Amino acid sequence: MSDVIGADLPRRDAEDKLRGRTVFTVDAAEGGLLHAALCRSEVPAGRIVSIDLEPARRMPGVRAVVSAADAPGRYGITIADHPLFAVDQIRYLGEPVAAVAAETLDQARAAASAIVVEVEEYTPLVTMAQALADDARDLHPGWEDYDVLVEGGRRGRNIGWEATVVRGDTDAAFARDDVRIVETEFVAGRQNQAPLEPRACVAGYENGRFVIQTSTQVPWSVRNSTARLLGVREADVRVVVPPVGGGFGMKFEVSLEPFAALLARAAGRPVKLVNSRQEEMQTALCRENAEIRIRSAVTESGEIVAREAVVLMDCGAYGGEQPFLTSMTAHTLGGNYRLGAVRLVSRAVYTNTPPNGAFRACNGTYCTAALERHTDEICAAIGMDRVEFRRRNVLGDGDLGSTGQVFEGDVLAPMIDRMVALRDSAAPVERADDGRLYGTATTVGTWFIFVGPSAATVNLNPDGTATLVTAGVEIGSGSTMQAIPQLVADSLGLRPEDVTVRAADTDAAGYDGGVGGGRTTVSLGAAGVAACDEVRRKVFDLAAEMLEASPDDLVLTDGHVAVNGVPSARITLREVAERAQQVSGPISGSGSFTGIGVQPMSGCAAGHMIGALDLPVFAVHECDVAVDPDTGHVEVLAYRVVQDVGRAINPRAVRGQVQGGVVQGLGYALHEEITIDARGKVRQTGFETYRMPLSGDVVPVQLDMYEGAPSFGPLGVKGAGEVPILNVAAAVSCAVADAIGRPVSQIPLTPQRVLGLVLGRESEGVELRHIGPGWRDNVIADPDELMAAAGV
Amino acid sequence: MFVNGEPRRVHADPMTPLSGVLREELHLRGTKAACGEGFCGSCTVFVDDDAVASCLVPVGLAEGRSVRTVESLADPAGALSPLQQAMKDNDAVQCGMCFPGMLMSLTALLETNPSPERRDVHEALVGNICRCTGYERIVDAALTAARAAGAAVEEDAS
Numbered sequence: 002m003s004d005v006i007g008a009d010l011p012r013r014d015a016e017d018k019l020r021g022r023t024v025f026t027v028d029a030a031e032g033g034l035l036h037a038a039l040c041r042s043e044v045p046a047g048r049i050v051s052i053d054l055e056p057a058r059r060m061p062g063v064r065a066v067v068s069a070a071d072a073p074g075r076y077g078i079t080i081a082d083h084p085l086f087a088v089d090q091i092r093y094l095g096e097p098v099a100a101v102a103a104e105t106l107d108q109a110r111a112a113a114s115a116i117v118v119e120v121e122e123y124t125p126l127v128t129m130a131q132a133l134a135d136d137a138r139d140l141h142p143g144w145e146d147y148d149v150l151v152e153g154g155r156r157g158r159n160i161g162w163e164a165t166v167v168r169g170d171t172d173a174a175f176a177r178d179d180v181r182i183v184e185t186e187f188v189a190g191r192q193n194q195a196p197l198e199p200r201a202c203v204a205g206y207e208n209g210r211f212v213i214q215t216s217t218q219v220p221w222s223v224r225n226s227t228a229r230l231l232g233v234r235e236a237d238v239r240v241v242v243p244p245v246g247g248g249f250g251m252k253f254e255v256s257l258e259p260f261a262a263l264l265a266r267a268a269g270r271p272v273k274l275v276n277s278r279q280e281e282m283q284t285a286l287c288r289e290n291a292e293i294r295i296r297s298a299v300t301e302s303g304e305i306v307a308r309e310a311v312v313l314m315d316c317g318a319y320g321g322e323q324p325f326l327t328s329m330t331a332h333t334l335g336g337n338y339r340l341g342a343v344r345l346v347s348r349a350v351y352t353n354t355p356p357n358g359a360f361r362a363c364n365g366t367y368c369t370a371a372l373e374r375h376t377d378e379i380c381a382a383i384g385m386d387r388v389e390f391r392r393r394n395v396l397g398d399g400d401l402g403s404t405g406q407v408f409e410g411d412v413l414a415p416m417i418d419r420m421v422a423l424r425d426s427a428a429p430v431e432r433a434d435d436g437r438l439y440g441t442a443t444t445v446g447t448w449f450i451f452v453g454p455s456a457a458t459v460n461l462n463p464d465g466t467a468t469l470v471t472a473g474v475e476i477g478s479g480s481t482m483q484a485i486p487q488l489v490a491d492s493l494g495l496r497p498e499d500v501t502v503r504a505a506d507t508d509a510a511g512y513d514g515g516v517g518g519g520r521t522t523v524s525l526g527a528a529g530v531a532a533c534d535e536v537r538r539k540v541f542d543l544a545a546e547m548l549e550a551s552p553d554d555l556v557l558t559d560g561h562v563a564v565n566g567v568p569s570a571r572i573t574l575r576e577v578a579e580r581a582q583q584v585s586g587p588i589s590g591s592g593s594f595t596g597i598g599v600q601p602m603s604g605c606a607a608g609h610m611i612g613a614l615d616l617p618v619f620a621v622h623e624c625d626v627a628v629d630p631d632t633g634h635v636e637v638l639a640y641r642v643v644q645d646v647g648r649a650i651n652p653r654a655v656r657g658q659v660q661g662g663v664v665q666g667l668g669y670a671l672h673e674e675i676t677i678d679a680r681g682k683v684r685q686t687g688f689e690t691y692r693m694p695l696s697g698d699v700v701p702v703q704l705d706m707y708e709g710a711p712s713f714g715p716l717g718v719k720g721a722g723e724v725p726i727l728n729v730a731a732a733v734s735c736a737v738a739d740a741i742g743r744p745v746s747q748i749p750l751t752p753q754r755v756l757g758l759v760l761g762r763e764s765e766g767v768e769l770r771h772i773g774p775g776w777r778d779n780v781i782a783d784p785d786e787l788m789a790a791a792g793v
Numbered sequence: 794m795f796v797n798g799e800p801r802r803v804h805a806d807p808m809t810p811l812s813g814v815l816r817e818e819l820h821l822r823g824t825k826a827a828c829g830e831g832f833c834g835s836c837t838v839f840v841d842d843d844a845v846a847s848c849l850v851p852v853g854l855a856e857g858r859s860v861r862t863v864e865s866l867a868d869p870a871g872a873l874s875p876l877q878q879a880m881k882d883n884d885a886v887q888c889g890m891c892f893p894g895m896l897m898s899l900t901a902l903l904e905t906n907p908s909p910e911r912r913d914v915h916e917a918l919v920g921n922i923c924r925c926t927g928y929e930r931i932v933d934a935a936l937t938a939a940r941a942a943g944a945a946v947e948e949d950a951s
Contacts, residue, residue, distance in 0.1 A: 009884065011881060011882075011884060012884060012886060014886070014889070015880070015881045015884070015885075015886040015889075016873065016877075016881060018886050018889030018892055019873065019877040019880055019881060019886060019889075019892055019896065020823065020863070020864065020866075020867055020873070020877070021821075021822070021823015021824070021862070021863035021864050021893045022823065022864075023889055024822065025890065027825075028816075028822040030817075030820065030822070194924075195924055196888070196890075197825065197827040197833065197835055197888065197890035197891055197922070197924055198827070198888070198890050199827075244888075244889070245888065246825075246888045246889065246890035247887075247888040247890060247924050247925060249924070277829070278827070278828045278829055278830070476888065477887040477888025477889065477925050478887065479887065653884050654884065657884060657885075657887065657926060657930060660926065660927035660929055660930065661887065661925045661926045661927040662927075663927060664926075664928065665924070665927075687828060687830050687832065688828045688830065688832035688833050688922065689830060689832050693922055693924065694927075694928075695918070695919055695922065695928075696914075696915045696916075696918035696919060696921070696923075696928045696931075696932070697915045697916065697918075697919055699927055699928050699929060701929045702927070702929075
């Protein structure tokens with residue numbers, strides 16, 4: 002092992018970013034670019050009576066106008082329910098109806114606004130309660146005919162997807178006479194990722210193929226979805242990705258690219274399309290709002306004999322990520338703790354609101370908040386210390402998860418001990434006698450690495466350097482700038498600066514699942530290391546002849562191939578690479594990676610795309626808060642994290658991710674919320690009203706990296722960038738509840754909401770009348786069949 | 794206007810935001826315009842001695858005045874400014890979109906207050922949104938740069 006691993010290597014892209022030289026997609030300015038604008042629906046729901054594009058075609062500077070007739074396909078992750086342009090029906094305010102390309106942006110916007118759209122309006126269903134009402138209109142009439150891309154989820158009416166978990170006899174456990182029943186409700190708001198670079202792309206049409214430069218996290222997914230929407234071969238779409246100015250999940254699916262592609266083909270010139278900030282606010286693929294009821298049967302000694310929960314996730318007008326994300330409830334809300342029996346249902350609900358999407362630790366943030374608030378209420382009910390209850394009940398080696406997977410290793414319990422030690426080593430948090438209410442909370446969380454397919458090629462160049470070719474995108478996290486070149490350098494005995502990382506290009510690199518889900522360092526890193534293994538074999542075979550040694554005795558170090566134990570017997574990698582040019586041709590290697598496919602217990606999970614976690618990740622968070630009872634303002638005084646990182650390839654980079662992720666979580670917990678009025682309009686039209694954390698709001702996060710938990714990632718690594726946001730809302734909600742001595746059941750904890758709680762004005766519960774009283778009342782599937790399938 | 798020390802004549806309508814002129818007409822794309830409403834600070838530049846949100850300044854108001862952008866911070870030979878260097882050394886950068894604005898706000902701070910307290914740095918950044926870093930490292934870097942400059946001044950004095 003070289004000293005490259007575990008080193009705080011700097012980022013190779015920092016200097017250009019600091020000089021203002023980095024060219025993001027939003028900065029693209031090549032000559033001859035046309036500019037595009039979308040004509041978006043101004044109503045949230047209705048039947049399209051007519052669309053008149055002619056006024057736009059006659060406007061000055063206009064070079065192309067396209068609409069639904071040009072894009073025949075529909076896309077989705079589980080169900081192909083989403084057309085590029087509204088067809089027949091409008092389902093959300095801001096839905097694209099047509100697109101225009103013109104010589105200038107002003108001309109394109111003027112032409113887009115000249116398009117006449119006649120709509121017979123429907124009463125919009127903007128809340129899940131409205132969409133689930135018995136007499137609610139179907140948002141997707143004819144939903145039975147949509148292409149099913151993934152089998153297994155139950156669907157019906159305005160429920161786009163339903164996933165269930167059944168393990169053990171929950172009814173019998175709830176009926177025991179030695180248990181307390183504790184019930185908690187929780188409501189979480191919608192959160193906008195708000196990357197500073199909006200969604201943006203430039204498309205061209207060259208030699209019969211679409212060439213798209215875009216600000217995305219998922220070049221391969223954009224390639225495939227664009228092809229599907231446009232009705233062309235996937236091979237006829239090329240996607241390239243320059244540095245991305247933040248994503249956080251919003252850029253985890255196709256967005257603007259197909260519009261620009263269609264316009265470029267129609268106009269015969271490259272087209273740039275960028276969302277304005279107002280469009281980003283109205284149509285961001287946000288973290289979904291959610292509504293949760295969770296109920297547990299617990300013995301006096303603190304054993305959780307049964308748990309059931311209902312989770313409603315608002316997918317907006319189209320399914321997008323949410324049907325897929327219903328899978329995660331089993332592992333987030335159903336995670337952390339040993340459960341005797343368990344029964345869960347997660348439902349993705351269609352509403353006349355903008356489609357939601359992926360956001361850092363999707364589903365996990367609110368499910369963990371609900372679970373941890375519920376856990377504190379259990380502790381209060383049975384009179385047990387909150388940390389002690391967790392230490393006794395967290396999943397350990399050999400324990401069963403909710404879907405029956407067997408967990409490996411004791412990780413969470415020792416992490417709790419490390420948190421106690423971290424707290425004891427820190428300066429005590431001062432509780433001034435200032436009339437404020439002080440509280441603290443310790444929360445645990447379970448997340449995972451979204452492993453899955455990645456490909457890599459490593460070329461050994463004639464000068465002895467290496468080039469790594471993957472579809473990995475640099476979204477700001479630094480994975481492709483730090484950890485991945487560190488892994489490749491370590492594997493080939495090179496310095497990281499001798500490893501060139503090719504920017505993502507689907508014409509150059511093999512398939513990749515995208516940058517997100519904490520997978521980059523694990524999946525792309527493992528594929529890269531596998532590619533290096535092939536390079537190493539070829540280098541050793543050739544060098545063995547040159548050094549007259551056995552390939553088995555060779556090592557790669559400091560840019561040399563050396564005979565192990567004989568310092569003088571060595572040649573440079575450059576000499577080997579040059580020799581290869583003559584005898585075998587250039588040396589390269591290819592590598593690939595995917596998950597290991599851990600399975601749930603038979604019959605336990607229905608409608609799940611992730612029935613069990615290949616690579617779990619754990620986190621323990623603790624915070625101290627002060628609540629001003631006169632204003633409802635919450636101040637976070639201190640924040641501590643113990644995070645399971647597997648192995649820290651670049652510890653300083655991990656610390657940067659944890660600080661950033663926790664702060665994004667503080668925004669989610671305290672003040673970031675997208676709200677939608679009765680007319681389907683997002684009230685927060687910009688950064689004035691969508692309040693993100695500012696410099697003065699933050700505290701330095703104290704971090705203890707927990708290394709050594711089981712991981713099949715390269716060198717035992719786990720992704721570190723996604724999980725820091727996981728239990729921030731949980732820790733803050735629990736700490737505020739501790740401070741004010743009342744339950745907290747809704748986030749964000751805005752001053753107004755907290756003041757209402759303090760004054761007893763805000764109802765202690767939340768109204769979830771559209772969630773039936775028991776699990777059986779909330780499933781489309783036949784509950785008895787589900788129970789029977791699980792052997793109950 | 795004098796842009797980064799050079800006299801420049803621009804043709805845009807006087808009501809065009811300065812940020813748009815810098816980006817579109819002068820190709821100074823280091824200045825970002827992430828929100829376009831003056832709330833994110835990514836378009837911060839100097840107009841004369843003031844760090845301002847250039848998306849809110851009509852270019853007509855900059856007529857005859859000196860405008861400095863992020864591209865002017867490194868010295869002409871190419872070396873990063875001490876503040877830029879401290880950002881690099883502290884591994885402060887993530888996606889990078891906010892940094893041009895952050896650097897201008899902090900350069901303004903250090904020009905007026907060469908030895909700021911931590912709180913002063915946080916306050917100087919109140920108009921700059923960063924969505925990636927959680928700010929602390931940016932603050933650390935500014936304090937590092939200030940201390941390094943202070944030490945250099947002391948050395949010169951002795």
